[in-house]
Amino acid sequence: MNVVTFISPVLEEIKLVEERMRTQADDSHPDLRAALEHLLAAGGKRIRPTLGMLVGNMLGAPLEKLITLGAAVELLHTATLVHDDLIDGSLLRRGMATLNARWSPPATVLTGDFLFARAAISAAETDHLPLMKLFSETLATIVNGELTQMFTSRGLISRDNYYKRIYAKTASLFEMTSRAAAMVSPVDETIVEAMRDFGYQIGMAFQIVDDILDFNGEQAAVGKPLGSDLHNGLVTLPAIYYAEANPNDPDVLSLPNGGWTNTENMTRLVDNIRMSNSSEQAMLEADQHIERALDRLNAMEPCAEREALENLARYIVDRNV
Numbered sequence: 001m002n003v004v005t006f007i008s009p010v011l012e013e014i015k016l017v018e019e020r021m022r023t024q025a026d027d028s029h030p031d032l033r034a035a036l037e038h039l040l041a042a043g044g045k046r047i048r049p050t051l052g053m054l055v056g057n058m059l060g061a062p063l064e065k066l067i068t069l070g071a072a073v074e075l076l077h078t079a080t081l082v083h084d085d086l087i088d089g090s091l092l093r094r095g096m097a098t099l100n101a102r103w104s105p106p107a108t109v110l111t112g113d114f115l116f117a118r119a120a121i122s123a124a125e126t127d128h129l130p131l132m133k134l135f136s137e138t139l140a141t142i143v144n145g146e147l148t149q150m151f152t153s154r155g156l157i158s159r160d161n162y163y164k165r166i167y168a169k170t171a172s173l174f175e176m177t178s179r180a181a182a183m184v185s186p187v188d189e190t191i192v193e194a195m196r197d198f199g200y201q202i203g204m205a206f207q208i209v210d211d212i213l214d215f216n217g218e219q220a221a222v223g224k225p226l227g228s229d230l231h232n233g234l235v236t237l238p239a240i241y242y243a244e245a246n247p248n249d250p251d252v253l254s255l256p257n258g259g260w261t262n263t264e265n266m267t268r269l270v271d272n273i274r275m276s277n278s279s280e281q282a283m284l285e286a287d288q289h290i291e292r293a294l295d296r297l298n299a300m301e302p303c304a305e306r307e308a309l310e311n312l313a314r315y316i317v318d319r320n321v
Contacts, residue, residue: 003045006312009304010053013063017049017070024075024118035099035111039078042096048073048173051202051312052181055195058305059185065126066181072122072135073177079115080142082108087146088232131180138176141168154233155255157243162236166207167200174203194296198309201293206316208286211236212279215270217320227270233260237285239269241278286317 007014021040025033049070056066084090085098086108092098100108116139123135145168153161178199182192214229215238229236235243235255243252251259251269260266273279293313300306 003315006054006308006315007046007050009308010050010057013053013057013067014046014050014070016067017046017053017074020067020071020122021075021078024071024122025114028114031107032111032114035103036115038096038102039082039099039115042093046074047206047312048077048177051174051199051309052177054305054309054312055178055198056181056185058300058303058309059182059187059191059195061181061185065128065184068122068125069131069177069180069184072119072126073173073180075115075119075122076135076139077173079112079119082112082115084146086112087150126180126184128184131183134176134180134183138172141172145169145172149234153235155235155258155260157235157240157252157255159240162240163204165234166204166211170207170210171200171203174206175199191299194299198293198296198313201289201296202313202316205286205289205293205313208237208282208289209317209319212238212282212286213320215274216279227266227273230260230270230273231263231266237282238273238278241281242269242273242276245276245278246272283317290314290317 018040022036025036052070052073053066055061056069081093082099085093086100086105089100090098091101099111103111120135120139123132126132145165148168149165153165175196176199179192179196182195185191211229214236215227217226225231230239233255243249243255246252249269249272251265251272253259254262254265290313294310297306297309297313
């Protein structure tokens with residue numbers, strides 16, 4: 001499914017979101033302006049602000065609040081990517097040099113901090129206190145999830161840990177975006193809850209598919225070596241399915257004891273996971289999340305935005321990168 005099928009109803013509004021993002025560094029240090037321009041030039045599908053714009057337009061939210069929300073969400077997302085790339089030592093993202101490939105670690109950290117600050121200011125400019133509180137709580141969830149992943153998740157084969165990690169890392173921001181767009185719309189709490197759950201479900205599916213692509217995607221498109229999560233000690237859903245089916249595999253048994261640091265063993269384990277049906281089983285879970293998301297849209301009146309949201313949900317499990 002093509003990205004155009006879900007972004008076309010809000011294409012002009014997303015351009016306004018990007019313009020709003022560009023203005024965030026107008027009065028700042030020239031190098032900060034250059035950094036923000038570099039990050040925006042790297043593109044991305046703008047899925048999160050598109051989600052917010054579609055939900056808000058469907059529910060009758062004021063356009064200005066949706067543009068402000070979209071900029072806040074995408075600035076927050078961009079800030080997390082800047083810090084993630086530095087933490088992971090990634091030199092490429094979407095085929096372009098990361099900020100830390102061009103700048104020193106201190107400058108990269110400060111740029112991420114600046115983007116977090118501007119995201120918070122944008123959220124405040126919605127002039128909606130519950131939304132600002134939700135925004136802050138989501139940021140805390142994302143950072144706490146990263147710390148948990150860094151300190152207590154390496155080599156851990158645990159569904160509970162995995163689901164909590166991917167909620168914190170990815171689904172929480174989708175959930176916040178969809179819920180916030182409903183919060184600034186003239187709808188009751190039942191609709192706000194339905195949209196919160198819609199965002200949650202597609203966010204969980206999004207990260208599960210990312211984790212599947214880490215094993216089965218095209219390396220050039222994924223932008224990192226296949227199986228890199230496992231080589232970094234992160235046991236994702238395909239690996240969990242494989243471990244459950246092959247509990248006596250020596251490479252699986254080695255994981256909790258630091259076996260993920262052995263490149264040869266992990267390369268073999270990645271190959272075995274790729275040859276198994278573990279990715280297909282994981283995809284069934286992603287599909288279930290999408291079905292639950294689509295169920296949430298059934299209560300909405302038919303319109304172009306609802307159809308686009310349905311297409312967005314289906315795109316998440318159909319994409320190759």
